[in-house]
Amino acid sequence: MATIQDVAKAAGVSPMTVSNVINDHPNVRKATREKVLDAMARLDYRVNVAARNLRKGRTGTIGLAVPEVGTPYYGRLATTIIAAAERHNLRVSIEQTGASRENELDALSLSRNLLYDGLILSAAGLGQADAERLRVDHPVVILGDRIFGGPVDHVAMPNQEASRAATQHLIERDCRRIAILCGAVEEVDTSSLRLTGYRQALEEAGLPADPALIQQVDRLGLHEGAQRAREMAESGLEFDGVFCVTDSLAMGVLRGLADAGIPVPEQVKVIGFDNVTESEFFIPSLSTVDPDHDAMAERAVALLVKRIEQTEPPTRHEEPVSDFTLVIRESTGG
Amino acid sequence: MATIQDVAKAAGVSPMTVSNVINDHPNVRKATREKVLDAMARLDYRVNVAARNLRKGRTGTIGLAVPEVGTPYYGRLATTIIAAAERHNLRVSIEQTGASRENELDALSLSRNLLYDGLILSAAGLGQADAERLRVDHPVVILGDRIFGGPVDHVAMPNQEASRAATQHLIERDCRRIAILCGAVEEVDTSSLRLTGYRQALEEAGLPADPALIQQVDRLGLHEGAQRAREMAESGLEFDGVFCVTDSLAMGVLRGLADAGIPVPEQVKVIGFDNVTESEFFIPSLSTVDPDHDAMAERAVALLVKRIEQTEPPTRHEEPVSDFTLVIRESTGG
């Protein structure tokens, strides 16, 4: 494996000149540059990234910690973040936390500092109580909504607003007994914020808030959605609309309702949240909230890059909230 | 940021002893170890991975190059590979190639050698003609089927066998005009291998092979499946079964047939390939081939680790083929 020294020797220059050529520094005569490039080609020289990292104190890699990439939502998020990072010449290393608090703290751990230039953490296990654990001295951006006002930058979704809009949409379509399917509601998190939006919409419309309509599940996936929908149908619970806090949950619900012989949207209308690719093709196609993933991912990466590049400790932390649009499809009557 | 030197000073030992403690080497007295651990805790010491990498010539990270992680198939693959890599104490950095030949060659490029200990390449752009480009002197495992007999390890799917079985299943369910939906067929790749299996099954059953039933699309996604299915229906093409070379394509087809008012499975039966999570919940649920992803991912990582750990150049290259099972669901009549 050829080193800079070897190239320097072969080209009859100093290692520093080779380094300057590699890094496109000015102040290198054209003839010299060509001699060097020629030697590099002859020796099939490749920079040793480890050495460069050590010297520079940068790795050119950011970490992305998500519960699981194989999920439509996080998969899409990962795709977008990787693409955005590439535009900033950064690679992305993925850590799967399984939504566990411990693994999320691990990802945050300072030891990663020298491995990643920064970390984008899609928090699903950490809670508000852990906010202070985020006070680390390396760049971190939080994505998701379990921590607010923490000592870090935070890109948030328009959870409450969008959930209110989604529920209002069901009300406009004449639903009167609207269920919500969400995760365990603790303090401030995605489920609780979306639940608040749902409640607001009901209240504004003068609809009663029946606690039996608040359905909580362990995980926000297809399986849980399908199972709970079947249970709701069998239990004789009356409902004519379901707001699901994720599209995966909603597609599961569509499946469960089909199993129970309940026609959608005729008898029950269903709306999700995320606008995952599959939603458009599901039968019936799924109405949902589109939170502008691309903008969120781009913003998260941009924020992280800003922190990476600035040396002084940040004075204020940003909490931008993304836009959203309602996408109306067959599951709420087109 | 504390270094090993700082810890050594604080503990009153040599840097070497600290290193030995960190790396769990034997030959460290218990009392010494504790002194060192104590100093490490006090100084909040973290290893500098870049320095260790430089010294060891290893990074502890492998690369995973896939067309796009946001897709159900590659998302699941990534999940499984990351989990498998973790068991070997390796991190995974993801490169999205967009299925382009050039980006795949990039990922392969030796420059990555010192960045990744090895690379798992899910080839979708490279072809048989590029086989020799795979002759690099660092560990690489190919996943997918565009290159056979190349100078690298290769974990393959049971494409031909499984496609034959899938087509046979349609025949057993009384389909007589079975279409196949696949990608552009060039030389040896996933589509061509699966097409061969399809043809074999038809031939064995004495069914004619109507070229009009071979439908090729650009990308193997939901969108393409839906659009082509609608086109097929509108064109008046007669068919009573469709074998799709991916589940995404198949779910798209289910959607397209629904749009055209064609009932599945009554009038047309549909089977996919991959057994993606969504398949089970789609309406109708999708019959498909399950190629045992977990075993494939585990095998790919194990193979790569073996190459990483062995110093001599490999003598023979492995090409294990995974098992498969047919998963029969509603789209072919349960």
Added chain:
DNA sequence: ATGAAAGCGCTAACAA
């Protein structure tokens, strides 16, 4: 069981 010396390959800072 512990330590001293050396160097992995690169680039920042300065000198020429």
Added chain:
DNA sequence: TTGTTAGCGCTTTCAT
């Protein structure tokens, strides 16, 4: 415009 010096933080080797 080019070169010299030094050192990033760690671990391998060899000595004690």
